[in-house]
Structures are given as structure tokens and as C-alpha cells.
Amino acid sequence: MAQDKNLTIQDIAQKAGVSIKTVSRVFNNSPNVRQQKRDLVLGVAKELGYRPNISARQLASKRSFVLIHFYDNPNMDYLAGIYDGMREACSEQGYYAVAERLKLKNRSYKDALLDYLTRNPVDGVILSPPISDDKAVIREIEKRDIPCALISPGVKKRNCINVFIDEKMAGQKMAEFLIDRGHTKLAFISGLDSHSASAQREAGFWAAVEAHGLKRKDMMRIGGDFSMQSGFTAFNALAKSNKNITGVFAANDEMAIGTIIAALRAGKKVPEEMSVVGFDDSAFARAMWPPITSLAQPIEDMAKFSAQKIIDWIDTKDREQSHYEFATEIMVRGSCP
Amino acid sequence: MAQDKNLTIQDIAQKAGVSIKTVSRVFNNSPNVRQQKRDLVLGVAKELGYRPNISARQLASKRSFVLIHFYDNPNMDYLAGIYDGMREACSEQGYYAVAERLKLKNRSYKDALLDYLTRNPVDGVILSPPISDDKAVIREIEKRDIPCALISPGVKKRNCINVFIDEKMAGQKMAEFLIDRGHTKLAFISGLDSHSASAQREAGFWAAVEAHGLKRKDMMRIGGDFSMQSGFTAFNALAKSNKNITGVFAANDEMAIGTIIAALRAGKKVPEEMSVVGFDDSAFARAMWPPITSLAQPIEDMAKFSAQKIIDWIDTKDREQSHYEFATEIMVRGSCP
DNA sequence: ACGAAGAATGACAACGTTGTCAAATAACTT
DNA sequence: AAGTTATTTGACAACGTTGTCATTCTTCGT
Missing domain, CATH: 3.40.50.2300 (Response regulator)
Known part of the structure; x- marks a missing residue:
């Protein structure tokens, strides 16, 4: 199989002993072709390494x-x-x-x-x-x-x-991941409002807080926009508060990176003094140092x-x-x- | 102009009073068409908003x-x-x-x-x-x-x-940019050897060192591989040496970012205690904090x-x-x- | 076993271009 | 002005598919 040459439907039809149109039907998954012929044609086509000509298909169809x-x-x-x-x-x-x-x-x-x-x-x-x-x-x-x-x-x-x-369940999973590791004072950094996913992730966050009986007043909610820059500002807001947040959940990786860099600049060790988790499992999340714990969607x-x-x-x-x-x-x- | 409908060469030919083939020639920049006809056809085509059918072109040509x-x-x-x-x-x-x-x-x-x-x-x-x-x-x-x-x-x-x-001139420019700002102890972080550009940028670096009469022994050359990770390790090598490097030229932005993050972790301020320049003007270079001085190629x-x-x-x-x-x-x- | 209805097949004309080659026209030569 | 040659044009057949519709086979009901 997999020969070169520009084979046409004609060639396949000839070798299989059927009409051009039948071959065409087979390749289009059209109904009304006996299974036996279908297999025959497919077999011959594979053997010869036939590939339909897309231009002709486009033109005709x-x-x-x-x-x-x-x-x-x-x-x-x-x-x-x-x-x-x-x-x-x-x-x-x-x-x-x-x-x-x-x-x-x-x-x-x-x-x-x-x-x-x-x-x-x-x-x-x-x-x-x-x-x-x-x-x-x-x-x-x-x-x-x-x-x-x-x-x-x-x-x-x-x-x-x-x-x-x-998304909500994923958000909840991430929040619980932090909670399971002993964090009781958490922050959620949101993304753009135009992405509904951010709101759902946040809902999951609060659901986890609720489910584990944590106090809402120990939590922080900081508005971001998915950019690294908004991760910086989010950290500053965090630092200014005296909530003593130790677990941060950013609605995406870029904001998580921004948060971590701002933390490093401020002399706060990650993860020793503050844990950060992101969302998306981006290449940069993997490349960062420390690399970022993140939620991967397939x-x-x-x-x-x-x-x-x-x-x-x-x-x-x-x-x-x-x-x-x-x-x-x-x-x-x-x-x- | 810019009407819809699927116009064909036929339509244009008719309206322009020439043959199909002449229209085809015009659209293919083929020679042997009188300028007058060319303009005529082009005019009609534009007026009607004709766009050639790519599939047919592919098939025929x-x-x-x-x-x-x-x-x-x-x-x-x-x-x-x-x-x-x-x-x-x-x-x-x-x-x-x-x-x-x-x-x-x-x-x-x-x-x-x-x-x-x-x-x-x-x-x-x-x-x-x-x-x-x-x-x-x-x-x-x-x-x-x-x-x-x-x-x-x-x-x-x-x-x-x-x-x-x-590339060499660009490398030289970057090195001189550091030198002009008073840095006399420089480091160059190279990229992968398989990219010849890295070697040329390095050549520019040494040319600048030479041209400004700096001492080679005050310089450092650290082998990297264009990855953020190699930026981290490069900084560590830098820190271990007692050369007191204050100006770093990384052969790309990712390594510059890695260097900066490692520096931050080590408590070294950028740019106050150490300046870093990159290469490529990538989006992340712009988004970092501090944002990274970098060489932009168009x-x-x-x-x-x-x-x-x-x-x-x-x-x-x-x-x-x-x-x-x-x-x-x-x-x-x-x-x- | 005979139609009738439905499923499977194929012949042939599109699809909108370009390639080929011959015909028509223009541009030189002498 | 006629003969040559080069340039410009156009008619018509590809290009490799699919759509349409007529034809042939099956299958099923009676």
C-alpha cells in the first residue's frame, strides 16, 4: 500500500470491477452500497494506496x-x-x-x-x-x-x-486540593467576567469552602482578567490585607504565575509560605520554577x-x-x- | 463591488466581451495580454466582485x-x-x-x-x-x-x-546597550548549538566586549538551551562564581525570564542589582514583571x-x-x- | 410464481478552471 | 507591399470528483 502516483477513482473502479460512482459512494459513506462491494472497493483502494483528490471533490460537491x-x-x-x-x-x-x-x-x-x-x-x-x-x-x-x-x-x-x-466540579477539586493540604485561609483570583468558566470555577471554590466548614471571612476574592499582570496586582491586594492567606487558587495559570513572581519579589517563598494553584496546565506552568500545580483539561x-x-x-x-x-x-x- | 453570488469566469468574460481564456490569463498574470484588455477585465471583475474558485484552479492547473x-x-x-x-x-x-x-x-x-x-x-x-x-x-x-x-x-x-x-550586529547592539549603561562585568547565556543564530549573537557580544576594551576575564559565558529552565541554572552558575556580574545578555527571552525568576528567588533585585536583556521580544517578555528589555526582529x-x-x-x-x-x-x- | 416496491448500480453530464494548439492580429523586414 | 515573425486571442478538451436519473437487481407480499 501507500504507493505514489496520482491514482483516480477510475483506477480503483477498474481494478475492482465496479463503476466509478460506486467507488465514489463508498468513499462518501453513502448508503445503498452492498457491504460486500464496500469491502471490495476499500480493499482495492487500500492496496493501491488511493487518496481522493480534494479539489475535485470540492468542485463537484x-x-x-x-x-x-x-x-x-x-x-x-x-x-x-x-x-x-x-x-x-x-x-x-x-x-x-x-x-x-x-x-x-x-x-x-x-x-x-x-x-x-x-x-x-x-x-x-x-x-x-x-x-x-x-x-x-x-x-x-x-x-x-x-x-x-x-x-x-x-x-x-x-x-x-x-x-x-x-468547571464547577473542577474548581471545587482545586479548592479541596488546597484544603486537604491544611490551608484554611484561601484566596480565589477570578478571570474575565465574559468567560463564564471563571464564575463556575469560583462557584466550585465556594462550594468547597462550604463543604469543609471553613469561614467565609477567612477567604478572599480578587477580581482578575486572566493576565499575568492581574496576578501581580492580585498578590499586592493579598499582601495588603491582613488575612494571612496561605492558599491561592488562580482561575488560570498566567495569573498564578503573576502571583508567584510578585510573591518572590516581596520575599515570600512559594510554596513554603504560600501555595498557589492554577488552571489550564499551560506550557509555562510546567516551565516555571517552581512549576505550578494546575488543573489539566484534555x-x-x-x-x-x-x-x-x-x-x-x-x-x-x-x-x-x-x-x-x-x-x-x-x-x-x-x-x- | 464585493457582491455575493458565485460568479464564474464565464460571467466576467461575457460582460467584458472577451473569451474565458483571456480572463483566466489576466488572473494568472500570464504574459501576452494587451494592457488595455487586462485593465478592462480587471475593472469588470472588481465591479462584479468576482473571486476565482480555488478548487477549480487546483484541479485544472x-x-x-x-x-x-x-x-x-x-x-x-x-x-x-x-x-x-x-x-x-x-x-x-x-x-x-x-x-x-x-x-x-x-x-x-x-x-x-x-x-x-x-x-x-x-x-x-x-x-x-x-x-x-x-x-x-x-x-x-x-x-x-x-x-x-x-x-x-x-x-x-x-x-x-x-x-x-x-544576528551578529544585533548581539553587539544588545551587549553595547548593557555597556552603555555602565556595566563592565557581563554574562552571555547561549542557546542551543543547533541554532546558528545563538553563535552569531555571541560573536556580536564578544565583538562589543572587544570594541569597548573590557576585560575578557570579567566576562562569563554560560551554555543554555533556550529553555526557561536553563535560565535558572545559568543564574545559579552566575551566583556561584565571584565575578560579580551585573549585566546579563540571554540569547532569548525565555532564558532571560528564567534568570530573572532565579534571581528573585535568591533575593537579588532586577534591575537594581542586576540588569537582564533578552532576545526575541516575546509576549511573555512584555508581560513579565519587570518587563524585559529585548531585541525585536520584525x-x-x-x-x-x-x-x-x-x-x-x-x-x-x-x-x-x-x-x-x-x-x-x-x-x-x-x-x- | 407474479408484480410491486425498494435497494443497488451505472452512464453521463455537470463543477469552474487551465493547458494545448490553432487562428487571428499586430509588428517588423526587406 | 508582400512576406515573416511575434504577439494576442479563443475553441475545446482536459482535470477527478459528485449529482441526477434511468436501469437493473432484490426482496417481499399475495
Whole structure:
């Protein structure tokens, strides 16, 4: 198998003794092909190492074979994870994975979307936070009957494929991780309000506080914006208070890093005098020193799964289900061992 | 202009009163079309908002309209810059920008390349360090007559488009920046040997030392590998020596960050007791605290330019020149103000 | 065992470009 | 002004698929 040469459907059809159209049907998972022929064709194709010509497919079918990921969160780690996952699913099925930033801050982002959609037809869409919660965007996509998957949406939509982790439970797990290690005075550093995930993580935080009978007045809640910078300021707020916080839970890794650096500058040892946990398991969290204990979500798997489900949806014109929850894992590292 | 509807060459030809083929010629910058007709066609096309159908083009011409960037340096900032630059040039010309990692560490990377090239035909290639110095890769690409641009190659190749900055001069500039601020005891933290850029930056460093009559024995040279981790260890080496180094030049930002964090942990203030400069002007260098003084190269422009030149090369079957040098700039920030 | 209905198959024309090659036109030569 | 040559144009057949629709096989009910 895996020969070169530009084989065409013609070649396969000839060798298998069937018509061109039957081969085409097999490769499109179309119904109405006897299993026996299907196997025959697949066998011959594999033997000869045939790969369909995407351009011809696009031209004839008027499909684009493009799956696009619209995002507005410039976290490169996260994006790379999604892209890799998408690509894995796509390349198996002869689709293209594409990513495009949609800046929600710009007033005209909806026009940009429409513009993009008319200029570059796409067969499926994946949205990540915060766009997975943008009703206007989702509406436009639904209006065009484009299959759509939402990664970690704040509210699940019934017409989309929803792929998510239990953010609240994850938040609770992280808080309990701190509590289990003896910390009773905790701080939560929140992210941007436009990301509903931050609020859910916070809810989990408070649920853990409640469940373990800790006093709310020993807790602190500091508003951040997911940036390293806001981690610095958060630490300053912490230091100014006399709450004697020893456990910090930042809603993402960048803020955790910011907190740790500010702490180091202030001469406070991490984790000896203060433990910090993050969220996202980013590359920098691993590279920091101390490396940061963080919650890992299987973002690459989630993206791959989303892409796979969208492709199924395109192929079958029907999707089985719309809710898929993924498991998370705490990566224990030096910042809170 | 910019109407919707799927216009075809046919429509334009009709409205302009010329043949389909003439329109095709105009859109391919083919020679042998009277300027008058060219303008006419272009005008009509613009008025109607025509956009060529890429699939049909690919199918008929057997070109892929794909420009691919092969890389093996997982620095996301750098990659994103290159990708954005490529995409800008590509989208103007109806090309696709694609990126693919080639892991030089894997013994089979050459097979992976060949595999990729036969599976996914590409019209042009852009290589970034360290791949822009890999002779085997370059040879395979030349063998297939695929136009190729090298970004920051260690040695320029005459059959490729070479796009670069003067690494040695840049290194010298950074070292002199430290010297100008009164530092006389300097350290250089090198990167991986496989990146020739690191050696050139070091050469610049020593040139500056020489030019300013500083004593070589007051200097330190510490081997790193571009990772944050190696920045930590570098600082430790620094601290152990009794050279009393006050100015550190790291061959990239990650190592500069590592150095600073290690310094903070050791209770050494940056920049008060020690100044640190980096290289690359990465997002994290800007976000750190203190933010890091770093050398910015116009990587996005360089990539856009490379893509543009490759497309010209494809179109005209001939390239004008092969060496293009870009200017750099020191971004002065808190780590060495 | 005979239709009727449904499932499986194939012939052939799209799809929107570019390549080829011949025809028409312009630009020189002498 | 006629003969050459170069430039410009266009007709028509690819390119490798899928859509449509007619045809042939199955299966099932009676």
C-alpha cells in the first residue's frame, strides 16, 4: 500500500470491477452500497494506496471540507491544543482544519464573521470561549445550517454539539486540593467576567469552602482578567490585607504565575509560605520554577472529539447527541506539592 | 463591488466581451495580454466582485496554492508571527498558508518530509530555524524544484530566498546597550548549538566586549538551551562564581525570564542589582514583571515578505534576488531600563 | 410464481478552471 | 507591399470528483 502516483477513482473502479460512482459512494459513506462491494472497493483502494483528490471533490460537491475554529482567546497553548486535536480528526477524514480570530471587542465582529463566511465557505464550525457563548455568532451559524460545536460553553445549546468539562466540579477539586493540604485561609483570583468558566470555577471554590466548614471571612476574592499582570496586582491586594492567606487558587495559570513572581519579589517563598494553584496546565506552568500545580483539561481530545462529531454530523446529516463531558486531572507540581 | 453570488469566469468574460481564456490569463498574470484588455477585465471583475474558485484552479492547473512553513522551534510567539505574516501575503494572492512541524530529533524526519510532500503537494516552502539550516531538507526541496525561502539561515543558500537580520550586529547592539549603561562585568547565556543564530549573537557580544576594551576575564559565558529552565541554572552558575556580574545578555527571552525568576528567588533585585536583556521580544517578555528589555526582529514582516517573494517566484518562474536583510530594534523595558 | 416496491448500480453530464494548439492580429523586414 | 515573425486571442478538451436519473437487481407480499 501507500504507493505514489496520482491514482483516480477510475483506477480503483477498474481494478475492482465496479463503476466509478460506486467507488465514489463508498468513499462518501453513502448508503445503498452492498457491504460486500464496500469491502471490495476499500480493499482495492487500500492496496493501491488511493487518496481522493480534494479539489475535485470540492468542485463537484460544492462542499469546502473546511472545519473552522473561531476564537478570541489568544492563549497560544490553548489554541495549539485545539488546533492539533482538530487536525488529527480532520486529516483522517480528508478535511482541512482552519483557525480564525474573531475579535469580540470590535463592534464590527459580526460583519467580519459574515464576511468570512461568504468569502470562505466552511462545512463546520467549532467555537471556543468566549465565542462559544456569543449568541449572535451562534445564531448566524445556525441560520446557515452549518454544523457547530461549542467547547466549554457557559450555557449549552440544543442545536449544537456541546463539549465541556465540569468547571464547577473542577474548581471545587482545586479548592479541596488546597484544603486537604491544611490551608484554611484561601484566596480565589477570578478571570474575565465574559468567560463564564471563571464564575463556575469560583462557584466550585465556594462550594468547597462550604463543604469543609471553613469561614467565609477567612477567604478572599480578587477580581482578575486572566493576565499575568492581574496576578501581580492580585498578590499586592493579598499582601495588603491582613488575612494571612496561605492558599491561592488562580482561575488560570498566567495569573498564578503573576502571583508567584510578585510573591518572590516581596520575599515570600512559594510554596513554603504560600501555595498557589492554577488552571489550564499551560506550557509555562510546567516551565516555571517552581512549576505550578494546575488543573489539566484534555483540550486536545476535546477538540478532536468535536471535530469528529461535526464530521459525522455533516456526513449523516444528523447528530446522535449533543452533550459530552470530559474528565479533568490535577497536575501536582512544586507550587503546591 | 464585493457582491455575493458565485460568479464564474464565464460571467466576467461575457460582460467584458472577451473569451474565458483571456480572463483566466489576466488572473494568472500570464504574459501576452494587451494592457488595455487586462485593465478592462480587471475593472469588470472588481465591479462584479468576482473571486476565482480555488478548487477549480487546483484541479485544472495541478497547482496546490499552498505555501507551507516547516518548523521545529515550538516557540508559539514566533510561530504565530510567521503564520500571520504568511497569511497576510497569501490571502492577498489566493494562496493558503499552512504550518507543519518537522521534528529533527526524530531519526525519520526526512521520511516524514517526503511523505508529507507526496501526500500534500505544496507550491512553496518557508523554513525557519533550525530547519533553515538543515541541508537534507533543503536538498529534498530543491530536488523537487519547489521555491523555497529561508528565514534566518546560518549559511545563506544561493538557490533559496534568504531573509534574515544581522544576528551578529544585533548581539553587539544588545551587549553595547548593557555597556552603555555602565556595566563592565557581563554574562552571555547561549542557546542551543543547533541554532546558528545563538553563535552569531555571541560573536556580536564578544565583538562589543572587544570594541569597548573590557576585560575578557570579567566576562562569563554560560551554555543554555533556550529553555526557561536553563535560565535558572545559568543564574545559579552566575551566583556561584565571584565575578560579580551585573549585566546579563540571554540569547532569548525565555532564558532571560528564567534568570530573572532565579534571581528573585535568591533575593537579588532586577534591575537594581542586576540588569537582564533578552532576545526575541516575546509576549511573555512584555508581560513579565519587570518587563524585559529585548531585541525585536520584525518576524511578521519577514514572513510576509518571504511569502510574497515565493509567490512572485512561482508566478514568474524566476526570482530577482536572494538576499534580504531586515532591521532590528531594541525594546527598552524595566529589566534594563 | 407474479408484480410491486425498494435497494443497488451505472452512464453521463455537470463543477469552474487551465493547458494545448490553432487562428487571428499586430509588428517588423526587406 | 508582400512576406515573416511575434504577439494576442479563443475553441475545446482536459482535470477527478459528485449529482441526477434511468436501469437493473432484490426482496417481499399475495
